[in-house]
Amino acid sequence: MVQTIGMVFIYVGIGFITFGVIGLYRFNHFYPRILVASKIDTVGFINVMIGVILRNGFSAFSLKVALILILSLFINPLITHSIARSAYNSGYKIRKE
Amino acid sequence: MQIAITLLIILLMFSALRIMMGPTLWDRMLGVNMVASKLMMVIILYASLKKQNFILDIALIYALLGFIGIIFMSIYIQGKGRY
Numbered sequence: 001m002v003q004t005i006g007m008v009f010i011y012v013g014i015g016f017i018t019f020g021v022i023g024l025y026r027f028n029h030f031y032p033r034i035l036v037a038s039k040i041d042t043v044g045f046i047n048v049m050i051g052v053i054l055r056n057g058f059s060a061f062s063l064k065v066a067l068i069l070i071l072s073l074f075i076n077p078l079i080t081h082s083i084a085r086s087a088y089n090s091g092y093k094i095r096k097e
Numbered sequence: 098m099q100i101a102i103t104l105l106i107i108l109l110m111f112s113a114l115r116i117m118m119g120p121t122l123w124d125r126m127l128g129v130n131m132v133a134s135k136l137m138m139v140i141i142l143y144a145s146l147k148k149q150n151f152i153l154d155i156a157l158i159y160a161l162l163g164f165i166g167i168i169f170m171s172i173y174i175q176g177k178g179r180y
């Protein structure tokens with residue numbers, strides 16, 4: 001039962017990542033693209049990690065996966081902020097049509 | 098579990114296509130970030146498939162090195178080549 005719930009979590013996460021990849025090609029400017037890609041990618045990462053933790057139960061494996069999850073929750077928004085700040089400070093603006 | 102790994106590798110290919118066809122420099126850096134994130138997921142799913150504990154260390158080191166690399170690349174580009 002717990003294995004099936006974990007598998008459902010993993011496939012829901014992969015669905016969110018699919019929406020992120022579609023959004024990466026759907027928008028045609030840089031700032032909407034980075035918003036959609038980073039935010040939905042983080043949601044998919046959280047879902048896949050929760051699925052792996054549920055499938056493995058309470059063990060050292062799950063503890064290490066939880067450590068990677070907490071670390072990635074700090075790292076992923078920092079990388080996105082750094083890329084967007086670099087683009088804004090270098091003078092990249094969306095031109096009005 | 099094998100189907101999930103295959104789907105993630107197909108998505109990784111599509112997000113790596115953004116590195117090649119990105120119009121600006123920052124689009125390519127966004128593509129590098131997304132490829133690193135998906136590759137970390139593939140490594141963790143493979144470790145969960147094989148029930149081996151030491152493969153997770155590779156994902157941990159990959160996350161930390163990707164963080165350092167992309168932060169320094171963006172600072173380097175923001176300073177227009179002077180650091």
